[in-house]
Amino acid sequence: MFDNLQDRLAGTFKKITGKARLTDDNIQATLREVRKALLEADVALPVVKDFVGRVRSRALGTQVGKALNPGQQFLRIVESELVAVMGEANESLNLAARPPAVILMAGLQGAGKTTSVAKLAKFLTEREKKKVLVVSADVYRPAAIAQLQTLAGEIGVECFPSSADDKPTAIANAAIDHAKRQFFDVLLIDTAGRLHVDEALMEEIRELHRVADPVETLFVIDAMIGQDAVNTAQAFNEALPLTGVILTKADGDARGGAALSVRQVTGKPIKFLGMGEKVDALEPFHPDRIASRILGMGDIMSLIEEAERKIDKAKAEKLVKKVSKGKRFDLEDLRDQLQQMQDMGGLTGLMDKLPGMGNMGQMVQQADMGKQFKVMEALINSMTPWERQNPDNLTSSRKRRITQGSGTQIQDLNRLLKQHKQMEKMMKKMKGGGMAKMMRGMGGMLPGGGGLPPGMGR
Incomplete structure (x- = not known):
């Protein structure tokens, strides 16, 4: 996400680096x-006009701080205005309601x-340690009911049974009653997809909203x-009292x-x-982290949170102890590292969150390194334990x-x-010399130190 915008802005900000002052001419250009x-990134025109105007008014005449060059000063202004456009801070779900807190999904x-x-x-x-019930009120697409039942089974939550012969309001009432009796904290109601111009279906979801009385819509x-996403969201917002937005397929939108x-x-607000x-x-959705990612400054906080959730701490500690004692780092250890990297979104996902590494993420994607990792894993899996060691x-x-x-090939x-x-x-290098030595050893594997490991860039 934001790959094209990140590339364009990176080139733009380089042009004012090294100037002694932010002037009207270089700011305008x-x-x-x-x-x-x-x-070009498909931002709505009124938003672009407002954003550019606010950046201009803040940047004009700004003295460059002693420790900052104009490019960095300008970057800070752009970053703070990007955050302002997207909502200042993450707005979490409002679940402070008498259980069950009902959340209605529309779109x-x-x-x-x-x-x-x-x-x-x-x-x-x-993450929130809630007891969750889900239900499908999509009576027009029986496959949606079956899909939600399958997904609920996969993640281990209860799915309240519903049928295409039922009315959405009746399904919602029955699910709410069941959630109350079984002491569920949250009830998620899936609804049928509808166009905002279809008045009959919009009236149906308004009625469903009235019956369910959700804390979040x-x-x-x-x-x-x-840009159609924004126009459609606006139309739904006029028909329903929306409380937030979930933006899907964000990984596929450059x-x-x-x-x-x-x-x-x-x-x-965009909530997720x-x-x-x-x-x-x-x-x-954290506006400050997204702004940082757009400007190529990475997203370390999200990376840390993801690592906390997804890295197998027992395996990590075991590897650290093993290496610190001077024992060999073998192919089973390498396979564990590859699997954990894939769990965190692969090398591309990691690069996108590291400061100054956004372009590397694109290079990794173009080199199809995810495929190369799968080849490496297949090779290791094909070995006997003795061969891995x-x-x-x-x-x-x-x-x-x-x-x-x-x-595979030889x-x-x-x-x-x-x-x-x-x-x-x-x-x-970790043995006796700690992390600093290891990082110096990684110099040849990172940008500026010789690129990717041999073979990985091919």
């Missing part, structure tokens, strides 16, 4: 480029409502439809205009971003068997062994 970049067909219900149920269960919208527009146009198809691919002792016949068993295996050797050398 830079803002022309910023305006073009935002419009167009195909926006990802049913999947978002499952993602939100998992989020509330795991979330509008689920597909980020991929660009422009990100909807995320920058929807708050200012509708007045309703859907960042993939998996049921755990839902992120709370003694990769230096692989004979030609063993190599042939490993590649045949994993459906060059893939040789590349894996070479990369393992590099990582093993890095791990050895």
